[in-house]
Amino acid sequence: MYVVCFWTIPCCLVDNINRPAQITVRYERRSSLPAFARRRDGHFNAGQGKIGPSSIQGRLDKRLNPLTQPTVSTNYSPFRLKRDAVIIIFFLFSPLTTAMAAAARFLLRGAVSKAPIANVNVGAQSSFGITLLRLSPNCSSKTKTQRRNAAHFTYHPDPVPTEYGPTTKMNLFQSVTSALDNTLASDPTAVIFGEDVAFGGVFRCTVGLRDKYGKDRVFNTPLCEQGIVGFGIGAAVAGATAIAEIQFADYIYPAFDQIVNEAAKYRYRSGNLFDCGNLTIRAPWGCVGHGSLYHSQSPEAFFAHCPGIKVVIPRGPVQCKGLLLSCIADQNPCIFFEPKILYRAAVEQVPTEAYTIPLSQAEVIQEGSDVTLVAWGTQIHVLTEVANMAQEKLGVSCELIDLQTILPWDTETVCKATICCAPPTLLQGHHLNCSRGFSACFEGGNILSSPVGGQDRTVAYQSRGSNHRRLCCRDQLHSANHTQRYLDNGMLFSVGITSSG
Amino acid sequence: MATLNSIKNMYGICSHVIRQTTGLRAAKLIQQRAFRVNGALRQQPFDSSEEKPQFPGASAEFIDHLEFIQPNVISGIPVYRVMDRAGKIINPSEDPQLSKEQVLNFYQKMTLLNTMDRILYESQRQGRISFYMTNYGEEGTHIGSAAALDPRDLVFGQYREAGVLMYRGFPLDLFMAQCYANVDDLGKGRQMPVHYGSKDLNFVTISSPLATQIPQAAGAAYAAKRENTNRAVICYFGEGAASEGDAHAGFNFSATLECPLIFFCRNNGYAISTPTNEQYRGDGIGKTGSTLFCLGSRSVCVRCEPRILCRAVAENQPFLIEAMTQATRIGHHSTSDDSSAYRSVDEVNYWDKQDHPISRLRHYMTARSWWSEEDERSWRKQSRKMVMEAFEKAEKRHKPHPDLMFSDVYEEMTPNLVKQKEAMWRHVQQYKEHYPLDAYAK
Secondary structure: OOEEEEOOHHHHHHHOOOOOOOOOOOOOOOOOOOOOOOOOOOOOOOOOOOOOOOOOOHHHOOOOOOOOOOOOOOOOOOOOOOOOOOOOOOOOHHHHHHHHHHHHHHHHHHHHHHHHHHOOHHHHHHHHHHHHHHOOOOOOOOOOOOOOOOOOOOOOOOOOOOOOOOOOEEEEHHHHHHHHHHHHHHHOOEEEEEEEOOOOOOOOOOHHHHHHHHHOOOOOOOOOOOHHHHHHHEEEEEEEEEEEEEOOHOOOOOHHHHHHHHHHHHHHOOOOOOOOOEEEEEEEOOOOOOOOHHHOOOHHHHHHHOOOOEEOOOOOOHHHHHHHHHHHOOOOOOEEEEOOOOHHOEEEEEEEOOOOOOOOOOOOEEEOEEEEEOOOOHHHHHHHHHEEEHHHHHOOOEEEEEEEEEOOOOOOHHHHHHHOOOOOOOEEEEOOOOOOOOOOOOHHHHHHHOOOOOOOOHHHHHHHHOOEEEOOOOOOOOOOOOHHHHHHHHHHHHHHHOOOO | HHHHHHHHHHHHHHHHHHHHHOOOHHHHHHHHOOOOOHHHEEEEEOOOOOOOOOOOOOOOOOOOOOOOOOOOOOOOEEEOOOEEOOOOOOOOHHOOOOOHHHHHHHHHHHHHHHHHHHHHHHHHOOOOOOOOOOOOOOHHHHHHHHHHHHOOOOOOOOOOOHHHHHOOOOOOHHHHHHHOOOOOOOOOOOOOOOOOOOOOOOEEEEOOOOOHHHHOOOOOOHHHHOOOOOOOEEEEEEEEEHHHHHHHHHHHHHHHHHOOEEEEEEEEOOEOOOEEEOOOOOOOHHHHHOOOOOOEOOHHHHHHHHHHHHHHHHOOOOOEEEEOOOOOOOOOOOOOOOHHHHHHHHHHHHHHHHHHHHHHHHHHHHOOOOOOOOHHHEEEEEEEEHHHHHHHHHHHHOOOOOOHHHOOOOOOOOOOHHHHHHHHHHHHHHHHHHHOOOOOOO
């Protein structure tokens, strides 16, 4: 078993592997910048005003030779697949794909994406500004497609659940509102608080709740995350069901001490005299494409190694409502990360009544026999596509697992899936940086030593010559200017199914 | 501007409280209780016609010349005291009129705490327990403040509040059990000594990180307010912990969310070795809590606190009491500290000999012939005996069962923890000669 970490475009793979099987990946890419503002780095179709699909090969070529213009899609793939190679691709998250989802959103919303020009209507200053923009010869909304650079992924909705009663169409933030509504209705001690939750929240997750349940139950707090979580812990200790909102997961760090040193340890250190199990912390999570460094982070890895708390991430509205209600009911402090890119993009038929989806149970979304793919949140939708592509193009049968609960995670389901593949190889993907990312539990020891089905498979697993790899993005941050390049890397990995060597 | 206004309010309240006489109109205050939420209602409605600043939250006037607000324009918040050093009540109308039984109870609890401190401090020096923190010089604040509370009121402490627990009736056995981490410890032997906690006595278990309890206390007070059971919360912390961001967060949250909470700052002049002039500017932390009422109190805290508590619950407002506890922490910070490294022994001796709350209370009692030398001698003997008995008993008790290492991480034991526990037992079985289990409960 060995661990290999990829953190850059796999130039090495291109060099080392001979011309392989063909995989074509097409991605819609739009430039929203006027010609004078586009970067001339070859990454965009500089000066040509052309918009169209670009292939992975196109981008690869550019990297190998910066002067090469990206080509239109080709039947060319840098990767080779050996039929007998069996891998588990593990994706936590691909920033590129969330950016792609953002584009999907823009496409769907159509006119709304022209917002900078069309929709501003406040005051004389802005109308002057709008006129100026409209009259500028370089900045006409008619000639170019005015969409921001974004990538695309397809959201795969869950089938309509039949076991929880009547359903209605909801997107992700509406499913959050629905869960909170159910909670406030059934639990008189429940309170929801955080920055700006009173008017409905910056992501509209708490719309209507203050009017319905009162100012004492849905209220704003001062701008202080350590205070929000500390307050939540105290309220939970005193017996209230406390649901705290952190406005962006990027801002959860001031509350790190309260979460790790206090919330996680409350029950243990008091000998079970006191606990803050009634606390749930919710935060919008993950990339959207334009969030840059501080509105894009996925910090679950920081909490994944902290016993005492639970960390949960849903992939869609049905899962979101069920998992959130489970977190609220669970008598342990929970952190619930909501993929913000899915707030509007993910629409499903969601039961209106309360229901729970069990925590610490991974869900096998698709069964397969050759490769196991494990992910959570937005990445599930990317991997669904990947699994389909792998089946069509390569004839590889992928098993797709949604981990859902990051801590404590369902070792048994993942183990069973892994062991069933022969020979088992572990490919870990870090969603963000090479040096970060939640994968330690998968790194050899934990999976290998987990007994499956009552038997300790350690020896058998190792003897099969298992491989263990990590795929991740470069150790860089979300840069607004370089998001595209950053995201490219992620996407390339998501397509790479490589030999185990 | 808002700050100035609230300082004005604060002083209005301050003088009002001090003017109040002994016959406290407590009942009336509780009846006046209103459940107010979010002062958004109090914000001035926008009215462009008035010649006043219309900024959100502003209620001040315009002026046409620049004025600097000097830091000491309010010349030091006055320190409220009832008794002088000799134990005499300074203003007879402020006499709390406590009964002999009550005062004797206070005195006995204070001295019992003092005795327990001496013995446990020595036991740490002898290697019997790993760590200890004494409460010398602060016994008065603990007992006094605890006496004013209702037993249902929730207490969030920092680490130097053992007197509060003692007053509420926490037995010596359980103090010792926690320090020895034996099988009787309510905390199951998981924490360092002095990290006490008691669900029955509504004393939330102590944790080592400083000031984390302050915003938690605000949350608990909010939940208590919603319960509508006239329950208040008190939160203790030192003047050093008041520098933490959590403290500012707690003050702010309790003020904006209108929580019935008392912040009790034990200002004993030192945070380990850091004196107050390196901790903050000004003569106390009171000025930082500008939205709160502040006063300093000496040993007979019970005088002012019931009034403050009533107002806290009735008006759903937080109050800050900054107790200037005999101006210095008499003992070392803990057994890991030797304070002669940063302060003079004379300074400590002065406070210990001349201005100790225990001696002040003794003078008060002797003046009323409630306590004699003989009572003192016999009580000293008795309290020492009680402490020694509990101490010897605690030393002989077993340690908690090793399984307790794995429980209570989560409410339920996760599969991982179960596996790890089993692995541990297999290991211990295999190498049992290296893991003697006689000292542990079966």
